[in-house]
C-alpha cells in the first residue's frame with residue numbers, strides 16, 4: 268500500500284507542483300461527499316461506495332499498451348530526478364525504449380546488470396571474443412579480447428578521437444575470465460585488505476570485464492580524469508555506446524570508487540537513454556533488469 272501512496276503523492280506533486288499537495292495524501296480516495304439521490308434513479312439500497320467509472324488513460328505511445336498509470340508504476344522506484352525527466356516526455360521516453368528492443372531481444376547480455384549483487388555464472392564466457400590487435404586496434408599490451416559486437420563502435424570512437432581532437436585512446440584491460448578476476452581480487456585482498464579490495468576490485472563473477480563489454484583505457488590511474496583522454500571520453504564516449512560505469516562520488520550507488528578509465532558498452536541507444544533520463548548507467552541497467560520483461564509483454568510488435 269505504501270507504493271500506492273507514494274504513487275499518488277508523486278502524481279499530485281507532478282500534476283500540481285503545489286507545495287501544499289502532500290497534505291492531501293492522507294486521503295487517497297476521492298472525497299465521499301454524500302450526493303443527493305436523483306429522482307430518476309432506480310431504487311437501490313443506498314451505498315456509500317458507488318464507484319465512479321475510472322477515467323481510462325490512453326496509451327502513451329502507439330507501440331506499447333502502457334498508459335500514464337502503468338508508466339508511473341514502472342518508474343516508481345527510480346530517484347525523483349529520473350522520474351521527472353521521464354514524466355516530462357513520456358512518449359519520447361517510450362520511443363527511446365523502443366530503440367533498444369531489437370538489440371535487447373537479439374542479445375540481452377548487452378544490457379545485463381552486473382554488479383556486486385548481480386553476478387555472472389562462473390562459466391560465462393562470451394562466444395564472440397576477438398583479439399584487438401588482430402582487429403587493427405592499438406593496445407597497451409598483447410592479448411586483449413573484447414566481444415566482436417562492439418568492435419565497430421570502438422574503432423570508430425578511436426578514429427574520431429584521433430581525427431577530431433588528436434587524442435589517442437588505448438585499451439589497457441578488456442575481457443577477464445572468472446579465473447583471472449579471482450586471481451586479481453585475491454591479490455587485492457592480500458595486498459590492501461578485504462575492505463579496500465572491495466572498493467576497487469570486483470569479486471569473481473561480479474566484474475563487468477567478464478562480459479567482454481568493458482574496457483579500461485590507458486592509463487588506469489586516478490589522474491586520468493584530468494588527461495585529454497579522460498576528458499575526451501567523458502564528453503564523447505556516449506556517442507559510440509560507451510558509458511562510464513563508476514562515476515565520481517557515486518560509490519554508494521555503484522559500489523566502486525571513481526574509475527575515470529572504465530567504460531562499458533551499452534549500445535548507442537542505451538547511452539541515449541542514460542543521458543536523457545537515467546543520469547547513471549547503474550539506474551538504467553537496474554531499471555531494465557527489473558522491468559524489461561514486463562515492458563516487452565506490453566510491446567505490440
Ligand SMILES: [Zn+2]
Nearest residue numbers: 481482483529
Ligand atoms: Zn575496469
